Amino acid sequence: MQLDNLYQEVILDHYKNPQHKKLSSVYDAQVHHINPSCGDEITLNLTLKGNTITDISWDGVGCSISQASVSILTDLLIGKSLEQAQVISDAFMHLMQSKGTEKGDEDLLEDAVALAGVSQYPARIKCALLGWMAFKDASVQALAKHG
Amino acid sequence: MTLDARSIAQDFPILSRTIRDGKRLVYLDSGATSQKPDCVIDAELDFYRLHNAAVHRGAHQLAEEATDAYEGAREIVAKFLSASVDEVIFTKSATESLNLVAYAMGNAEPGNHFHLQAGDSIVVTEMEHHANLIPWQQLAARTGATLSWFSVTDDGRLDLSDINTFINEKTKVVALTHQSNVLGTINPLGAITQRAHEVGAVVVLDACQSVPHMKIDVKTLEIDFLAFSGHKTVGPTGVGILWGRAELLAQLPPFLTGGSMIENVTMESATWAAAPRKFEAGVPNMAQAVGLGAALTYLTKIGMENIWHHEVELTQYLLDGLSEIEDLRIIGPSTTELRGGTVSFTLGDIHPHDLGQYLDSQGIAVRTGHHCAWPLTRKLGVPATTRASIYLYNTTDDLDALISGVKGAQKYFGR
Numbered sequence: 001m002q003l004d005n006l007y008q009e010v011i012l013d014h015y016k017n018p019q020h021k022k023l024s025s026v027y028d029a030q031v032h033h034i035n036p037s038c039g040d041e042i043t044l045n046l047t048l049k050g051n052t053i054t055d056i057s058w059d060g061v062g063c064s065i066s067q068a069s070v071s072i073l074t075d076l077l078i079g080k081s082l083e084q085a086q087v088i089s090d091a092f093m094h095l096m097q098s099k100g101t102e103k104g105d106e107d108l109l110e111d112a113v114a115l116a117g118v119s120q121y122p123a124r125i126k127c128a129l130l131g132w133m134a135f136k137d138a139s140v141q142a143l144a145k146h147g
Numbered sequence: 148m149t150l151d152a153r154s155i156a157q158d159f160p161i162l163s164r165t166i167r168d169g170k171r172l173v174y175l176d177s178g179a180t181s182q183k184p185d186c187v188i189d190a191e192l193d194f195y196r197l198h199n200a201a202v203h204r205g206a207h208q209l210a211e212e213a214t215d216a217y218e219g220a221r222e223i224v225a226k227f228l229s230a231s232v233d234e235v236i237f238t239k240s241a242t243e244s245l246n247l248v249a250y251a252m253g254n255a256e257p258g259n260h261f262h263l264q265a266g267d268s269i270v271v272t273e274m275e276h277h278a279n280l281i282p283w284q285q286l287a288a289r290t291g292a293t294l295s296w297f298s299v300t301d302d303g304r305l306d307l308s309d310i311n312t313f314i315n316e317k318t319k320v321v322a323l324t325h326q327s328n329v330l331g332t333i334n335p336l337g338a339i340t341q342r343a344h345e346v347g348a349v350v351v352l353d354a355c356q357s358v359p360h361m362k363i364d365v366k367t368l369e370i371d372f373l374a375f376s377g378h379k380t381v382g383p384t385g386v387g388i389l390w391g392r393a394e395l396l397a398q399l400p401p402f403l404t405g406g407s408m409i410e411n412v413t414m415e416s417a418t419w420a421a422a423p424r425k426f427e428a429g430v431p432n433m434a435q436a437v438g439l440g441a442a443l444t445y446l447t448k449i450g451m452e453n454i455w456h457h458e459v460e461l462t463q464y465l466l467d468g469l470s471e472i473e474d475l476r477i478i479g480p481s482t483t484e485l486r487g488g489t490v491s492f493t494l495g496d497i498h499p500h501d502l503g504q505y506l507d508s509q510g511i512a513v514r515t516g517h518h519c520a521w522p523l524t525r526k527l528g529v530p531a532t533t534r535a536s537i538y539l540y541n542t543t544d545d546l547d548a549l550i551s552g553v554k555g556a557q558k559y560f561g562r
Contacts, residue, residue: 002168063498
């Protein structure tokens with residue numbers, strides 16, 4: 001059924017076994033984001049070394065889509081440069097707005113292509129984007145800190 | 148059953164459409180908004196098709212007809228609430244009704260019964276919808292008054308044990324919900340209205356979740372203001388009601404000012420028309436008011452007592468069915484004692500959004516989230532719940548679909 005496009009195994013796996021879901025004690029930026037329409041919350045810590053993302057850790061409550069999305073994000077972006085992260089984030093954003101017409105570039109987005117089905121459910125796009133918005137905010141703050 | 152819900156459902160055209168590839172629509176989200184019967188849709192259409200003109204203005208037949216239809220709707224609302232016709236104010240929503248009272252109180256000059264200042268107190272409850280919480284937070288912030296609240300017990304009831312401390316000589320307003328939009332709890336009002344009036348405070352009742360479902364007589368409730376929305380009462384969106392006691396409306400300053408609400412205007416100043424006109428600035432939502440009149444006439448024909456009994460039976464059926472599901476926890480009273488047909492629950496580790504999405508795939512419409520009562524869900528330690536809300540057109544078939552849908556979701560997400 002169509003619902004299976006939304007709830008792919010990869011998503012449920014990340015939901016049950018979230019990656020990097022333990023806030024680090026040191027970080028360059030910490031942000032707290034809320035989805036006011038549903039009450040989902042996330043705290044995300046970001047650590048940079050120069051231009052490289054050395055760590056992303058997080059904690060939060062929310063649905064499988066929001067939790068899996070941030071878990072996938074951490075796997076995907078840790079070790080990347082901020083420029084690479086920007087390219088990946090833009091591609092993910094584009095995929096979310098595709099209304100089910102695109103599958104996503106698996107080489108670039110890896111597990112995140114499993115979230116392509118979300119784009120067919122307008123009310124759930126904000127769930128998938130919660131962690132990505134938090135990351136974007138954190139990277140701006142971390143960069144500002146490093147001047 | 149004292150009411151034939153199956154035949155009532157025939158009056159609501161939307162209930163015969165299908166959802167998600169041909170599934171029967173099981174609508175259990177009437178707490179958010181109710182569906183509309185043909186007679187309401189027709190009344191709104193007919194107003195535009197045949198009678199549309201600005202009410203209370205114009206020297207022509209259409210203006211007369213429009214005014215008659217609009218004022219006729221006011222009479223229907225008054226009768227429905229057992230109120231006087233001049234006590235019924237049309238607003239755009241219940242949210243506006245509640246804001247109207249709060250802003251108008253903020254406009255009251257020293258010496259006016261409604262004037263608030265530092266040292267005064269406003270009392271609410273922890274189970275308020277944001278619409279009956281934030282206007283009072285804001286009024287407190289503007290006037291320097293303090294805001295305090297009755298807390299909610301673990302079984303979803305108001306803790307009134309310190310009522311005489313909470314409502315004291317400093318209290319000017321007690322604002323509370325008649326029926327919680329999350330828990331389904333119906334709040335007993337007697338002790339609150341008695342204590343409030345003892346200290347000279349007014350009682351503002353958010354009746355959005357009670358007016359659609361039970362017989363309300365504003366005089367026997369001994370409250371001072373009551374707000375409800377048209378769209379939860381099988382009426383149109385864009386129309387709400389504020390009822391207030393005549394002697395209080397006479398003293399309450401206006402909220403919105405402009406056309407229609409004046410007695411006399413010069414370049415320097417203006418005086419106000421009597422209530423309800425004082426509170427209805429601008430050309431009102433006429434077609435929607437007329438639609439609400441048709442809605443209340445429809446409900447009255449079926450009988451509010453019959454609707455109430457039907458919903459109590461369904462609520463019992465739903466509570467029984469849900470309580471047999473493993474890992475399901477009902478958030479709110481577990482019996483139908485002082486409780487309406489709004490049933491919130493959590494389901495093990497399955498997040499309400501995921502459950503709601505699964506139910507939607509089966510054609511079942513419920514609400515998920517904090518239901519605009521975030522402080523309450525935080526207090527109860529559940530960031531979100533799934534909420535089924537019942538109305539006159541629901542049947543045990545709908546509830547069976549929900550119960551089997553919940554079990555299906557457990558299987559689906561347990562894979």
